[in-house]
Amino acid sequence: MSDTHVEIDVAAWVDKAKADPxxxxxxxxxxxxLNAIASTxxxxxxxxxxxxxxxxxxxxSPRQTAxxxxxxxxxxxxxxxxxxxxxxxxxxxxxxxxxxxxxxxLKVHSIKKQPKKIFETAEAPALKIKIAFAVxxxxxxxxxxxxxxxxxxxxxxxxxxxxxxxxILELTGGAELxxxxxxxxxxxxxxSVLQQKERDRNRRQDIDRLVAEHAPDEKLRAEILKTFxxxxxxxxxxxxxxxxxxxxxxxxxxxxxxxLKLEIGTLPEFEDAYxxxxxxxxxxxxx
Numbered sequence: 177m178s179d180t181h182v183e184i185d186v187a188a189w190v191d192k193a194k195a196d197p198x199x200x201x202x203x204x205x206x207x208x209x210l211n212a213i214a215s216t217x218x219x220x221x222x223x224x225x226x227x228x229x230x231x232x233x234x235x236x237s238p239r240q241t242a243x244x245x246x247x248x249x250x251x252x253x254x255x256x257x258x259x260x261x262x263x264x265x266x267x268x269x270x271x272x273x274x275x276x277x278x279x280x281x282l283k284v285h286s287i288k289k290q291p292k293k294i295f296e297t298a299e300a301p302a303l304k305i306k307i308a309f310a311v312x313x314x315x316x317x318x319x320x321x322x323x324x325x326x327x328x329x330x331x332x333x334x335x336x337x338x339x340x341x342x343x344i345l346e347l348t349g350g351a352e353l354x355x356x357x358x359x360x361x362x363x364x365x366x367x368s369v370l371q372q373k374e375r376d377r378n379r380r381q382d383i384d385r386l387v388a389e390h391a392p393d394e395k396l397r398a399e400i401l402k403t404f405x406x407x408x409x410x411x412x413x414x415x416x417x418x419x420x421x422x423x424x425x426x427x428x429x430x431x432x433x434x435x436l437k438l439e440i441g442t443l444p445e446f447e448d449a450y451x452x453x454x455x456x457x458x459x460x461x462x463x
Contacts, residue, residue: 180343180357184233186210187348198327202242204277205309205329207348209244211275212267212282214351219263222249223333224342225355226364234345234355235386238440244331247356252301252335257287260303260333275349281317282309285325298336300411305331338406341399358390359399366400366457367407369429370419374411378431384449385440387456394461401460417462420454 186207193199206229213219227245231237250256261284268282285308289295308325310316316326341357356364365383372379392400408415419425433446 181346182234182343183346185348186233189233201280201309201311201327202329204280205282205307205327206242206244208268208272208275208277208280208282208309209264209307209329209331210353211347211349211351212264212271213246214347214353215271216263216267218250219260220352220354223247223354224249224339225345225353226361227332230355230361231382231386234343235358235390237382237385239382239436242329244329246331246333247337247339248303248333248335249339250335252296252298254296257289257303260305261287264307279312280309281312281320282307283320284308285328300337301335303331303333303335305333307331336410338403338410340403340406357399358386359392359396360403362386362392363400363403363407366404367411367413369425369453370408370413370415371411372428373422373424374413378428380429380432380436382436382440383453383456384444387453392456397460401462404460417458417460420450420457426450 190200190203190207193203210225210229213223224247225244226247227243228237228239228241229244231239232241248256264284272278272280272282285306287306288304290302290304291298295301306325306328307330308320308328310320310326319326339356339360341360342354343357345353345355347353362383365386368379369383405415429450430446434443437443
């Protein structure tokens with residue numbers, strides 16, 4: 177369900193990195209890739225942007241990432257990887273030219289199915305894509321033509337995800353890209369916090385800033401709870417109003433918290449941030 181249409185100045189986001197030549201070129205490659213998806217059927221109807229790139233483009237997150245995270249409405253069948261590779265490689269040249277990046281060459285370097293042996297039947301399969309890019313007329317182009325990777329961006333595509341609410345992002349130039357709505361984004365981040373125990377891994381949670389700056393209203397809170405519960409149950413987690421009280425969940429969220437300073441600068445104390453998120457979580461319309 178989509179009830180939001182947002183104009184996104186991707187060109188300005190790219191230009192913000194001009195002082196860093198590596199990041200600047202990387203963002204140009206990301207802009208080309210997003211436009212290739214937005215301009216190509218059926219990718220523009222079946223792939224939904226989420227994660228750090230969405231946070232940076234739509235919500236001004238200072239965290240830097242070169243990974244494009246997507247959820248797919250496509251079935252994870254035997255040939256989905258080959259179809260996506262062919263569609264992207266076909267779109268890259270014309271999209272790069274349309275955006276004015278005539279000196280950039282992009283090519284899918286590799287696509288890996290995860291888990292490889294049971295991809296089609298797995299509960300949460302994914303594709304890990306490496307997109308190589310090079311500056312035309314340089315040694316990088318020769319390296320790319322030799323099958324090597326001069327520079328790259330990574331694309332992760334998740335399948336079999338619950339998704340109820342999305343928005344349309346109008347990119348610079350007019351192409352339209354589907355993306356998670358704010359409620360969908362927050363719901364997935366809340367679930368990822370609870371998944372730490374199930375997956376036996378730690379995750380630095382960055383929900384505090386998102387919730388504080390956008391102050392979800394009653395309607396949005398209801399959407400968040402509905403989607404969060406469905407997403408959690410799809411991963412065999414039964415959430416309750418007290419789930420964020422769990423000490424192991426808190427401890428795992430605290431792990432490596434201070435390293436976020438390298439990405440966002442000013443960082444609140446962990447306990448303050450976690451308590452705000454816990455308070456928000458408990459304020460959702462559980463009954």
